[in-house]
Amino acid sequence: MFGDxxxxxxxxxxALYLVVREKKFSSQKLGDIMEMAFGGRYIIMMMALFSIYTGLIYNEFFSVPFELFGSSAYECRDPSCRDASTTGLIKVRDTYPFGVDPKWHGTRSELPFLNSLKMxxxxxxxxxxxxLGIIMxxxxxxxxxxxxNIWYQFVPQMIFLNSLFGYLSLLIVVKWCSGSQADLYHLVIYMFLSPTDDLGENQLFVGQKFLQLVxxxxxxxxxxWMLVPKPFLLKKQHKERHQGQSYSLLYSTDDPSESQSQSVPCDHDEFDFSEVFVHQLIHTIEFVLGAVSNTAxxxxxxxxxxxxxxxxxxxYDKVLLLAWGYNNTIVLIIGIFVFICAxxxxxxxxxxxxxxxxALRLHWVEFQNKFYEGDGYKFLPFSFTLLTDEDEL
Known part of the structure; x- marks a missing residue:
């Protein structure tokens, strides 16, 4: 998102300035904004490092491309012309080794190309x-x-997500590697609407139609698989517990440090099957719809x-270069000042x-909702009035 x-x-x-001077700043009273920036100095430093990395991929330095990793693979179709946006480009060398080729900058196809790449x-x-969230x-x-949860939540979730969007990711990589002109929008949409139709020009590899059906x-x-078995298994488990049968514990909210395979005595807690089933139904619908909305x-x-x-x-173009074109020192100084401020x-x-x-929102919602439950234990504050005689002794 910050690729420059x-x-x-x-x-x-x-960020490095805040890190180097952290002893001095930690002993001073800072303003609200400065205090937040100082508290997140290491996060800002990591953000900056990833921005440099993505900026090298996009090949942008204040929106200006550089040939850092060798010469561009393309040249103007007309050797006497310097404006590639009007004459077009032809490939004369090997593909640019890392990131976006600098010749894309300023061409008529720059925006469609970058749109496709970044999407x-x-x-x-x-x-x-x-x-990764499901694996966690x-x-x-x-x-x-x-x-x-392993067999009736993790496994079907992995299958569902990767059958649809894992397959889409595979198609993207195959299209990049093969240079195919297949329309992935059409391919994925008609995978649901008309799964038995012939793929035609959108076929990327042999056996693709059969793979899509599977x-x-x-x-x-x-x-x-996600919806039905889990409530019935929990009901069966509760029934065995209520009858006093010993069994190997399948599901427990007890302390994980205790042994989970021991025999459990009978428990007279009520089991509301409808409540458990509705909860599982909500969880299943949320995951299925979330797989689409989260990807989007x-x-x-x-x-x-x-x-x-x-x-x-x-x-860069409308402030700095525009001021530079006037050949006036005062206008240039004003342009540089406005450019720096902007x-x-x-x-x-x-x-x-x-x-x-x-980025925080993506981690919090799209990533953590795959594994974070937030159940824990109810907080019970200490109170002398709740102490029994045995506790006092």
């Missing part, structure tokens, strides 16, 4: 992070020895990255805050 290695370097220098990168990053739910269930079937099976939510990475790039380009105020402060808040 020039802005990243500025942010890194500011697909957003989907790949989003699906990867959501998969497996380790939660494994830690609490909760086999029901994945669609797996996604349909995963939904009742990661497109904010593309939108904010594009906004940052376009704002940076506007400030860069610091809008791009380094407002855009940094915007990118941070959106």
């Amino acid at each position: 290695w020039g802005h990243g370097i500025c942010l890194l220098l500011a 697909k990168m957003s989907i790949l990053l989003g699906v990867s992070q959501m998969n 739910s497996y380790y939660n269930a494994k830690y609490f020895k909760n086999n029901i 994945l669609l079937l797996l996604a349909l099976v995963a939904v009742p 939510s990661y497109l904010r990475l593309w939108a904010l990255s594009l906004a940052h790039s376009e704002l940076s380009s506007v400030f 860069t610091v105020g809008v791009l380094l402060l407002m855009e940094t805050l915007s990118a941070f808040l959106h």
Whole structure:
């Protein structure tokens, strides 16, 4: 979202200043804004490092491209012309080794190309992070020895997510590697609307139609897999407990430090099957709909990255270069001053805050809802009036 290695370097220098002077600043009384920035100095430093990395991928330094990793793979179609936006480009060398080729900057196809690149990168990053969240739910269930959640929550969730959006990610990578002109929008939409139709020009590899049918079937099976078995297994477990039968514990909210495979005596707690089933129904609907909405939510990475790039380009072209073209020292000084103020105020402060808040939202909602439950134990404050005689002794 903040892909510009020039802005990243500025942010890194500011963060390093706060880190180097932290002993001095920690003993001083700072203002509200400065205190927040000082408290998050290490987060800002990491944000700056990742901004430099993504900026090198986008090949933008205050919106200006550089040939840092060798010469561009493209040249003007007409050797006597310097404006690639009017004559077009032809490939004369090997592909640019890292990041976006600098020749894309300023061409008529720059915006469609960057739109496609950043949108697909957003989907790949989003699906990867959501998969990580589901994998963390497996380790939660494994830690609490909760086999029901492993087999009837983790497994169908992995199948459902990757049958649809994991497959979409695979198509993106295959299209990049093969250079195919397949329309992925059409391909994914008609995978649901007309799964048996011939793929035609949108076929990327052999056996793709059969694979789509299998994945669609797996996604349909995963939904009742998540919904039905768990409430009945919990009911069966409660029934065995109520009858005083000993059994190996499948699901427990007890202290995880205690042994989970011991025999459990009878328990007369009531089991409301309808409440458990409704809870599981809500959880299933939330995951199925969330798989679509959460993936779409990661497109904010593309939108904010594009906004940052376009704002940076506007400030450079319409302020700095415009002032430079007047050949007047006073106008140039004013232009540089306005450019610096706009860069610091809008791009380094407002855009940094915007990118941070959106990244925080993606971690909090799209990522953590895959594994975080927030159940814990009810807080009971200490009270002398609640002490029994045995506790007092």
